[in-house]
Amino acid sequence: MSHRKNIVAGNWKMNKDYEEGRTLAREVVAKLQPSDTIVVLGAPFIHLKGVSHIISEVNNLCLAAQNCHQEEDGAYTGEISTTMLRSVGCDYVILGHSERRDYFEESNQLINAKVKKTLAAGMLPIFCCGEQLPVREAGDHEKLVAQQVKEGLFDLSAEDFSKVVIAYEPVWAIGTGVTASPEQAQEMHAFIRSLVAEHYGEDLANATSILYGGSVKPSNAKELFSQKDVDGGLVGGASLNASDFLAIVAAM
Numbered sequence: 001m002s003h004r005k006n007i008v009a010g011n012w013k014m015n016k017d018y019e020e021g022r023t024l025a026r027e028v029v030a031k032l033q034p035s036d037t038i039v040v041l042g043a044p045f046i047h048l049k050g051v052s053h054i055i056s057e058v059n060n061l062c063l064a065a066q067n068c069h070q071e072e073d074g075a076y077t078g079e080i081s082t083t084m085l086r087s088v089g090c091d092y093v094i095l096g097h098s099e100r101r102d103y104f105e106e107s108n109q110l111i112n113a114k115v116k117k118t119l120a121a122g123m124l125p126i127f128c129c130g131e132q133l134p135v136r137e138a139g140d141h142e143k144l145v146a147q148q149v150k151e152g153l154f155d156l157s158a159e160d161f162s163k164v165v166i167a168y169e170p171v172w173a174i175g176t177g178v179t180a181s182p183e184q185a186q187e188m189h190a191f192i193r194s195l196v197a198e199h200y201g202e203d204l205a206n207a208t209s210i211l212y213g214g215s216v217k218p219s220n221a222k223e224l225f226s227q228k229d230v231d232g233g234l235v236g237g238a239s240l241n242a243s244d245f246l247a248i249v250a251a252m
Contacts, residue, residue, distance in 0.1 A: 004207050012042060013236060021047035029058055040064045064090060067080070085121070112153070130145065133171070168212055211234045217244070
């Protein structure tokens with residue numbers, strides 16, 4: 001079975017106007033050192049086409065959208081389909097981010113539909129899961145994450161599941177400056193991998209990339225990435241600065 005990929009993905013969220021986004025992408029291209037790590041830029045919709053051109057010459061640099069709609073096309077004003085995303089060069093779609101779950105009330109079932117639509121369009125889902133602080137404090141974090149993963153992914157065929165990247169993001173550590181300790185991250189990543197092994201078998205579990213997200217910074221990336229079951233990061237704030245983002249990539 002293939003060894004799992006190391007991936008560092010930046011999630012720009014709702015930041016950077018058109019020119020700023022192009023500048024950031026160019027800086028990443030100019031300073032990126034050759035490596036086996038897959039580097040993903042998760043840009044707002046207005047940037048996708050432009051960033052796609054800027055990164056096209058770099059083999060390990062990929063493009064992600066931050067969301068998609070679950071239908072192919074139709075009267076969904078303000079939404080974007082997977083076909084549209086594919087047509088501007090997207091490789092990945094970030095799905096089920098805690099901000100989508102919280103602010104836009106996306107359910108596990110809706111995220112599951114988006115995962116399937118993304119795979120059908122030939123792109124790879126970066127599937128996010130994670131718990132809020134009260135859930136962690138009550139000791140229910142594994143139960144909640146298990147429910148998110150099972151309802152979001154476990155009706156996929158093994159072949160489809162093999163294309164999914166999972167990102168664990170403790171919601172209490174996103175944008176708060178608080179990071180899960182490397183031990184907490186490892187514990188949850190190992191738990192998620194054990195869920196996959198139970199459902200799809202050891203081989204597929206060992207080939208699944210599981211990323212950590214939640215205040216990943218140049219100062220803590222190396223320690224987080226050195227954990228046995230942490231295969232990279234989904235980086236928020238630090239991805240908006242090329243030097244910080246590339247320092248995190250280098251830590252991989």
